[in-house]
Amino acid sequence: MPKISTEDAHLTVLNLFTTDKPENQDKLIAEMRKIVDAAAYEGWMSSTVHAGQEFHGTANFIQWRSGEDLEARYAGEEFNHRTMPVFSEITTSIRLLQNEIAHTQRHPKLGGVTEIGPHRDDYTVIEVFKVAEDNQKALVEALGTGQDWLLDVPGYRSHSTLRGLRARGLEGSFAVTYAQWDSKEAYDAFRNAPEGEKSQARKSSEADIQALATSSDWNGYKVVHTRAAGGQ
Structure with missing residues (x-):
């Protein structure tokens, strides 16, 4: 199964699609599964398909050997x-984001490696942050090393911070977080926590991120399919 690690030198690509109808999300997933199951591209390593839970859409977490292969x-x-052309017919937006893994953090119960795949029951949250180029490094640090306090949040499993390198369908610099939670309910309780119930560490962290990011958007997902080179 695919793993997320800062020790890996490959390229991580997040293809994010939005659509306006549940039936179009189903079509997206079907088309993505066809592509993943037939993938034999030079340098392709793995693809993991996610189905949108909060908003209609999909995500494909793809690992490539290099940017040249992509x-x-x-x-x-x-x-x-x-x-x-097929995707354009059934989507309302397409963003193809190329990234490097900058930071990973896991709850101790998960062990030493962040693993993704349909064999797990994670509620996965992917959030994209726009940022001025001069502030990208600081934002990546705030989203990564500045998140130790999450280890004390009920339902938290892991999060990984990705530094954006280049993109199609998204202008300017960006960063991405890929987080795993016990359930949608646990994540909703965290995201909607009243200000008075937040720890000081969380308040400081959120203030830092808000000062650096120019905008952000997110969706919750369930992993529905994965395949690695060699059919694993």
């Missing part, structure tokens, strides 16, 4: 004349 895929006939 660009070869983007330049291909299939991607430009079959894949993108």
Whole structure:
């Protein structure tokens, strides 16, 4: 199963799609599964498909050997004349985000590696933060090393911080967090906690992030499919 680690030198790609109807989300997932199950691209390592839970949409967490391998895929006939036209018909937005893993943190009960896949029961939250280029490094640090207080939050499992490198469908600098929770209920309780119930560490952390990020958006997901090179 795919793992998220700062020790890996490969490229991490998050393809995020939104749509306006549940049936279109189903179509997206079906199309993504077809692509993942047939994937044999040079340099492709794994793909993990996520179904939107809070808002209609999907996410594909993809690991590539290098940016050069990914660009070869983007330049291909299939991607430009079959894949993108199909997705464009059933989506309201498409963002193809290239990243590097900057930081990972896990609750001690998870052990030493952040693992993703449909064999787990995580409620996964992916949040995208826009940021001025000069502030990207500081934001990545605030989203990563500044989050130790999460270990004391009920239902928290892990989060990983990704530094944005380049993107299609998103202008400017960005950072992404990929978080795992016990359940949607646990995450909702955390996100909607009254200000008076927040720890001082959380308040300080949120203030730092708010001062650096220019905007953000998120969705909750359930992992529904994964496949790695070699059919694993």
